[in-house]
Amino acid sequence: MSQFSETQMTEFKRLVSRYxxxxxxxxxxxxxxxxxxxxxxxxxxxxLDYVAELLNITPIEVYEVATFYSMYNLKPVGxxxxxxxxxxxxxxxxxxxxIQYIQExxxxxxxxxxxxxxxxxxxxxxxxxxxxxxxxxxxxxxREHLTKDKVDAIILECRSNAAANN
Amino acid sequence: xxxxxxxxxxxxxGIRTFAVYRKEGGYKSxxxxxxxxGPEAIVEExxxxxxxxxxxxxxxxxxxxxxxxxxxxxxxxxxxxxxESEPGTFKDRxxxxxxxxxxxxxxxxxSFALGSNDTYIYIRGEYAWIVDILETAIEEAKxxxxxxKNILGSGFDCNIHVQRGAGAYICGxxxxxxxxxxxxxxxPRIKPPFPAxxxxxxxxxxxxxxxxxxxVVPIINMGGDEYAKIGVGRSTGTKxxxxxxxxxKPGVYEIDMTISVEEFIYSDEYCGGIANGKRLKxxxxxxxxxxxxxxxxxxxxxxxxxxxxxxESLSDGGFATGSxxxxxxxxxxxxxxxxxxxxxxxxxxxxxxSCGQCSPCREGTGWMEKIxxxxxIGKGRKSDIDLxxxxxxxxxxxxxxxxxxxxxxxxxxxxxxxxxxxxxxxxNPDQAQKRNFGLAHYAEPIYVPAS
Numbered sequence: 001m002s003q004f005s006e007t008q009m010t011e012f013k014r015l016v017s018r019y020x021x022x023x024x025x026x027x028x029x030x031x032x033x034x035x036x037x038x039x040x041x042x043x044x045x046x047x048l049d050y051v052a053e054l055l056n057i058t059p060i061e062v063y064e065v066a067t068f069y070s071m072y073n074l075k076p077v078g079x080x081x082x083x084x085x086x087x088x089x090x091x092x093x094x095x096x097x098x099i100q101y102i103q104e105x106x107x108x109x110x111x112x113x114x115x116x117x118x119x120x121x122x123x124x125x126x127x128x129x130x131x132x133x134x135x136x137x138x139x140x141x142x143r144e145h146l147t148k149d150k151v152d153a154i155i156l157e158c159r160s161n162a163a164a165n166n
Numbered sequence: 167x168x169x170x171x172x173x174x175x176x177x178x179x180g181i182r183t184f185a186v187y188r189k190e191g192g193y194k195s196x197x198x199x200x201x202x203x204g205p206e207a208i209v210e211e212x213x214x215x216x217x218x219x220x221x222x223x224x225x226x227x228x229x230x231x232x233x234x235x236x237x238x239x240x241x242x243x244x245x246x247x248x249x250e251s252e253p254g255t256f257k258d259r260x261x262x263x264x265x266x267x268x269x270x271x272x273x274x275x276x277s278f279a280l281g282s283n284d285t286y287i288y289i290r291g292e293y294a295w296i297v298d299i300l301e302t303a304i305e306e307a308k309x310x311x312x313x314x315k316n317i318l319g320s321g322f323d324c325n326i327h328v329q330r331g332a333g334a335y336i337c338g339x340x341x342x343x344x345x346x347x348x349x350x351x352x353x354p355r356i357k358p359p360f361p362a363x364x365x366x367x368x369x370x371x372x373x374x375x376x377x378x379x380x381x382v383v384p385i386i387n388m389g390g391d392e393y394a395k396i397g398v399g400r401s402t403g404t405k406x407x408x409x410x411x412x413x414x415k416p417g418v419y420e421i422d423m424t425i426s427v428e429e430f431i432y433s434d435e436y437c438g439g440i441a442n443g444k445r446l447k448x449x450x451x452x453x454x455x456x457x458x459x460x461x462x463x464x465x466x467x468x469x470x471x472x473x474x475x476x477x478e479s480l481s482d483g484g485f486a487t488g489s490x491x492x493x494x495x496x497x498x499x500x501x502x503x504x505x506x507x508x509x510x511x512x513x514x515x516x517x518x519x520s521c522g523q524c525s526p527c528r529e530g531t532g533w534m535e536k537i538x539x540x541x542x543i544g545k546g547r548k549s550d551i552d553l554x555x556x557x558x559x560x561x562x563x564x565x566x567x568x569x570x571x572x573x574x575x576x577x578x579x580x581x582x583x584x585x586x587x588x589x590x591x592x593x594n595p596d597q598a599q600k601r602n603f604g605l606a607h608y609a610e611p612i613y614v615p616a617s
Contacts, residue, residue, distance in 0.1 A: 029347030
């Protein structure tokens with residue numbers, strides 16, 4: 001089972017230190033983000049149990065939070081996660097076409113991962129980038145003013161990054 | 167050009183850094199507040215300013231502050247609501263990205279006024295890169311003696327912590343935000359007790375929006391009375407508007423609330439008119455939750471008077487013929503947009519974001535989404551429109567928090583003003599997805615030359 005490395009443990013301690021003594025449960029959301037980033041972009045049940053143990057709370061307290069918030073992935077995801085916004089302002093700016101195009105380009109539907117494990121496509125609700133629509137989140141950053149050409153370039157960028165890392 | 171109080175310096179090169187921000191007059195208000203004023207005087211100035219909460223509800227900020235309980239020996243907390251998630255709204259993001267020290271400065275004064283030694287910024291999880299920007303700004307402020315122990319020799323200690331959410335619109339509701347900050351699901355609490363009495367960890371807590379807290383800086387610098395002179399009536403000061411949709415220049419604009427809606431849409435200083443030479447069809451002027459208005463009711467009130475970009479004028483006519491200022495998320499729809507489809511995507515949003523605690527909201531938002539989808543794809547019946555109306559009425563006012571109302575209002579307003587478009591979808595199922603209803607609601611295209 002995976003455990004936090006020394007650096008990750010230092011970050012874990014920093015997160016917990018921000019709350020009063022005995023209120024360490026408050027660090028749960030940030031710690032789940034840390035765990036997701038540290039263990040392959042998703043949270044397995046083992047990881048959730050590990051977080052519960054670290055924070056000295058019951059596993060159910062972790063499960064109910066992990067299943068409530070949409071940013072926690074409870075299933076494995078591809079190396080690159082495309083989260084495309086589909087809410088009103090993005091829709092009137094053409095997000096439907098972008099979602100359709102990504103599906104055709106990658107041969108997957110929202111919620112699916114490509115066979116090579118590189119890409120996962122997800123549709124999401126408003127990400128607060130309505131003036132720069134259509135848009136998607138990719139890791140820690142936003143990709144905005146999307147066009148078909150931009151989508152092509154992003155996919156190419158991911159593929160060459162992945163190739164360079166292998 | 168209108169008055170700019172928040173974004174005036176937002177484009178100065180290097181303003182994100184402490185050095186440049188300080189050189190441009192930043193952190194002056196902290197010196198004034200701590201050395202010359204003291205907590206009570208700060209609260210008084212904010213009351214005098216007439217500042218209203220910028221997150222959407224518009225509650226007077228000074229009054230909210232004065233409610234905070236001060237039991238002996240119990241710590242109090244200020245929490246900054248940066249969980250900006252209302253569709254159409256991206257103003258707080260803009261402020262935090264471009265001029266983060268303004269928020270930190272506002273937070274220091276406000277923490278001092280409320281007696282909060284540990285202040286939290288709860289930011290939506292998706293704004294991950296902004297967490298780094300804020301944490302850098304906090305470190306810089308600390309290194310320069312404006313945060314940490316014994317700020318400016320006053321004996322007041324303050325630390326600011328940034329906590330990321332994880333994707334839940336409901337956490338913008340203040341009690342849900344507090345639950346989330348405690349490491350729980352974002353289920354809103356039943357009020358009372360209000361957070362001012364029992365909030366974070368059952369301690370007295372004030373939750374304010376990013377823009378509200380940033381506005382405290384000019385209020386302290388210029389004085390509450392001077393601030394109150396900007397704007398009109400009970401809409402004092404400036405307001406950030408995030409404009410999006412089918413306009414020439416989407417973006418964040420600071421307005422002084424005396425300009426008309428027409429000027430805001432058509433003037434080159436702001437939205438620059440409708441994109442691609444199209445005509446204005448409708449607009450949701452204050453974030454997705456507020457009622458949509460057709461062009462004719464947007465530019466003029468039902469009485470035929472000019473409608474202005476302020477709290478009172480936007481709500482003139484109530485929900486029958488008016489809307490709300492809300493969060494300032496200004497969504498413009500051109501003549502090619504389908505009201506049924508737009509309403510459907512918003513209904514889907516609210517179904518996705520309902521926390522599930524109250525049945526009217528949990529079940530009702532799902533029903534509304536399904537029925538709207540049915541109408542949109544040409545499988546609806548005329549009775550479905552009445553059913554939709556009935557469902558939204560049964561959600562409104564029957565839930566613990568305002569998410570239920572927020573889900574009901576857009577559906578109600580769409581039917582109220584565009585019922586014929588819903589009927590057209592039902593009567594022309596084969597064309598429902600192919601083209602839009604028609605021109606019935608368009609005001610004549612209006613052009614306002616830039617002043």
